[in-house]
Amino acid sequence: MGKTIAEKIFEAHTVDSLAGDITVIGLDAVFCHEITTPIAINDLMARGKDRVFDTSKIKAVIDHVTPAKDSKTAMQGKILRDWAQRHNIKDFFDIGRNGVCHAIFPEKGFVRPGYTIIMGDSHTCTHGAFGAFAAGVGTTDLEVGILKGVCRFKSPKSMKVAISGTLVPGVYAKDVILSIIKIIGVNGATDRVMEFSGPVVDRMSMEERMTLCNMAVEAGATSGICAPDMVTVDYLWEFIKEEYPSRQAALEAFQAFTPDGDAVYSDTVEVDVADLVPQVTFGFKPDQVRPVSEMEGTKIDQVYIGSCTNGRLDDLRIAASLLEDKRISPKVRAIVSPATPDIFSRALDEGLIKIFMDAGFCVTNPTCGACLGMSTGVLANGEVCASTTNRNFNGRMGKGGMVHLMSPATAAASAVAGTITNSEIFCDKGERR
Amino acid sequence: MKNFSGRVLFLDRSDINTDEIIPAKYLTESSKEALKPYLLEDLNLDGFDPKADIRDRAIVVTRTNFGCGSSREHAPWAFEVNNINMVIASGFARIFRQNMFNCGMMAVELDPGTIDHLFKRYGGGETVITTDFDSMLFTVSDDKGTETLPFQVSDFDLAIVRAGGWVDYADKHY
Ligand code: SF4
Numbered sequence: 001m002g003k004t005i006a007e008k009i010f011e012a013h014t015v016d017s018l019a020g021d022i023t024v025i026g027l028d029a030v031f032c033h034e035i036t037t038p039i040a041i042n043d044l045m046a047r048g049k050d051r052v053f054d055t056s057k058i059k060a061v062i063d064h065v066t067p068a069k070d071s072k073t074a075m076q077g078k079i080l081r082d083w084a085q086r087h088n089i090k091d092f093f094d095i096g097r098n099g100v101c102h103a104i105f106p107e108k109g110f111v112r113p114g115y116t117i118i119m120g121d122s123h124t125c126t127h128g129a130f131g132a133f134a135a136g137v138g139t140t141d142l143e144v145g146i147l148k149g150v151c152r153f154k155s156p157k158s159m160k161v162a163i164s165g166t167l168v169p170g171v172y173a174k175d176v177i178l179s180i181i182k183i184i185g186v187n188g189a190t191d192r193v194m195e196f197s198g199p200v201v202d203r204m205s206m207e208e209r210m211t212l213c214n215m216a217v218e219a220g221a222t223s224g225i226c227a228p229d230m231v232t233v234d235y236l237w238e239f240i241k242e243e244y245p246s247r248q249a250a251l252e253a254f255q256a257f258t259p260d261g262d263a264v265y266s267d268t269v270e271v272d273v274a275d276l277v278p279q280v281t282f283g284f285k286p287d288q289v290r291p292v293s294e295m296e297g298t299k300i301d302q303v304y305i306g307s308c309t310n311g312r313l314d315d316l317r318i319a320a321s322l323l324e325d326k327r328i329s330p331k332v333r334a335i336v337s338p339a340t341p342d343i344f345s346r347a348l349d350e351g352l353i354k355i356f357m358d359a360g361f362c363v364t365n366p367t368c369g370a371c372l373g374m375s376t377g378v379l380a381n382g383e384v385c386a387s388t389t390n391r392n393f394n395g396r397m398g399k400g401g402m403v404h405l406m407s408p409a410t411a412a413a414s415a416v417a418g419t420i421t422n423s424e425i426f427c428d429k430g431e432r433r
Numbered sequence: 434m435k436n437f438s439g440r441v442l443f444l445d446r447s448d449i450n451t452d453e454i455i456p457a458k459y460l461t462e463s464s465k466e467a468l469k470p471y472l473l474e475d476l477n478l479d480g481f482d483p484k485a486d487i488r489d490r491a492i493v494v495t496r497t498n499f500g501c502g503s504s505r506e507h508a509p510w511a512f513e514v515n516n517i518n519m520v521i522a523s524g525f526a527r528i529f530r531q532n533m534f535n536c537g538m539m540a541v542e543l544d545p546g547t548i549d550h551l552f553k554r555y556g557g558g559e560t561v562i563t564t565d566f567d568s569m570l571f572t573v574s575d576d577k578g579t580e581t582l583p584f585q586v587s588d589f590d591l592a593i594v595r596a597g598g599w600v601d602y603a604d605k606h607y
Contacts, residue, residue: 015607016607018589019587020588020589020590022587024603024607035460036460036505038463039463039506042463043600044600047600047601049600065461070461072461072462075463076461076463120504120506121503121504122502122503122504122528124504136504136528137504138504138505138506138509138532138535139506139532140506140532140535140536140599140600141531141532141535141599143600144599144600144603144604147600147603147604148603148604148607150607152531152599154527186448186498186501187448187498187501187524187526190498190524190527191527220498220526220527222527285448373457373458374457374458391452391502391503393450393502394452394453394475395452395456395475396452396457399475
């Protein structure tokens, strides 16, 4: 019987099989940030188990609230920093070198096809874009990961998500994943891995695949995953060129983590995106999704471009292309948070930061910031945000605030219009308006 | 082992997420106890008063996809410090479910029909559930009567509930 990507990765990493179809797997990487890791560290210390299984496999970053905004967040950063120093964790990214975890770790080449990765963060599923099994876990699982390099999962079932068609201009990976979550619902992929495939995925860049996988958890999935291909090899080549004689050789090695033709899936969703139009959420659940045209004119107070979903260079390029020589509406305020220092620096080199500033955006340092309503752009009660992030829960960006999730193009166009609106890249197509 | 018997808090909604259980702004707290006043503060449920309604409750009964959203273990902890150690639902988000057992707490799944029955028969009233692990039975009672309902939890999950959590188990075995 053929195997899915997740089954192949599990097979290669099984440490123990427990009753109830539970597998304990060995981990290739444990990622850490300053919100969920300090409690794990404190608990390990309290248990007299302040150890790490392998310093080279632990990567840590301060990203959620940075620079610290008060004494409590300063202490969270300090606990992580002191721990990283104590255990000689070299891949620790502190202020000045820090960025959003799910953007900076792939950028540094820490994610490889076939890897198993956990982090105390639900959007860890992002890294499945590389053909890795990457899952968010709670503090206790993180603790055990740090201590022993293992984690337990129900043996994964996979949902095949086959995406066909051609995206029209102005429609992006974000619109695709929002439309899929709309179809299957916030609970539609619980306890399963969403395996994305099809010609649309094949044509996507790694950044777009990360946007797709990032939101798998919003449908309840354990992880999203894409089969590794030449796009994956090209992205990683700089980091792996010492390990393989050629890109072709790397591709052949990575093929161990592509699905078999006769792999068995728990369910299959087929999506044709040829007629897909830009999408936006309208409620407090990520499956409450509508075409932007049906939300046109909705009042907004703030626009936010950033996060692990859509704060990468391509996202900034798309938004900037719509903002060039324009000003945001005087009725709104707008914030852009490039996801990593490298993205920020390239955006500077390309003149994107100047475009954002001339348009009236506030440009922040790389951070999660407003995405989870803890700093750099918290909403007031009753305010509405047009956001490129991934979660629209009640109060997510500030108590009493409403979040509309959308692509960077839709967010930029909405900033200029002052209300939710379709981007002109899409509208220029004329007939679809 | 923790206490798994007591008065029931009925939450008649699906997809109750972790931000509703404990909002992100409290993630900077460094002790579990500090979360106590904020449990279900942002719950979107008509007529729900977090301060009054969770008082003296030990068990939550709710619908499906409970605990969806973030990976924060603060969600189980916020229940734990309020002496609520068990959630009974027709479905859970994966991470929340595993976090509950990792903390030595219980997330018990019953089929949607049974959950529906519990809401129809008991919802809104004074209801007590007692848990018997030997016979794997819940006894549900209110002033009008009593019934028993079988439940299932895997041997492994039960083992870590009895052991008080996953850390010591894993450190010993791997
Ligand atoms: S950007 Fe938002 S969703 Fe992504 S890791 Fe940070 S807080 Fe979580």
